[in-house]
């Protein structure tokens with residue numbers, strides 16, 4: 257489902273952030289990307305989501321070589337990958353519900369169908385009843401859940417999240433990881449970047465470790 261072959265990534269003229277990365281993730285896997293700050297976790301996720309291009313090497317996502325993808329095929333790929341970046345990019349000039357409706361606007365769905373989907377996504381992340389609130393009125397954990405609702409409303413087959421538990425206490429961090437776990441259980445391939453290894457170790461999953469100049473597939477535990 258996701259395959260990196262000899263992938264290198266440097267920004268501009270800088271040294272390689274990622275060098276000769278090779279791995280394969282099958283459909284339905286639950287994978288953590290772990291490693292210290294600045295090692296390249298966000299970069300790896302952005303490469304998978306097509307938000308950054310590799311400097312060298314091939315990246316295949318859902319059978320498409322995304323390093324060679326045409327501009328026309330990119331929107332389709334983007335819809336099949338739900339991305340939650342470190343800064344959630346929620347919009348604070350509209351309600352929680354309207355935030356989740358945004359990705360549906362370009363889909364051309366009838367308004368009632370789109371609204372039903374948005375409501376279902378909000379309920380799935382445990383925010384039923386909070387649709388009308390401005391995201392600013394939600395706690396950090398709730399805002400993170402709203403960002404997840406927005407990422408899954410297009411029913412992506414791959415979900416990637418960058419440090420979704422940063423700034424959350426242990427209890428809320430587990431609630432967020434449980435939300436991802438639930439999506440994974442219904443078949444969504446899930447990748448989560450986090451430097452919080454003790455937190456990750458309480459979940460049974462596969463871990464890819466990125467350290468400066470080193471990439472290790474730790475497998476399952």
Ligand SMILES: Nc1ncnc2c1ncn2[C@@H]1O[C@H](COP(=O)(O)OP(=O)(O)OP(=O)(O)O)[C@@H](O)[C@H]1O
Pocket residue numbers: 267273291292293294295296297298299300451
């Ligand atoms: N757009 C960019 N332009 C130039 N350098 C960048 C860019 N994005 C990231 N970098 C650099 O690439 C390196 C890896 O960054 P990245 O954000 O991928 O690491 P990370 O492991 O996700 O770190 P953190 O846990 O702190 O988010 C860092 O040195 C960063 O400064």
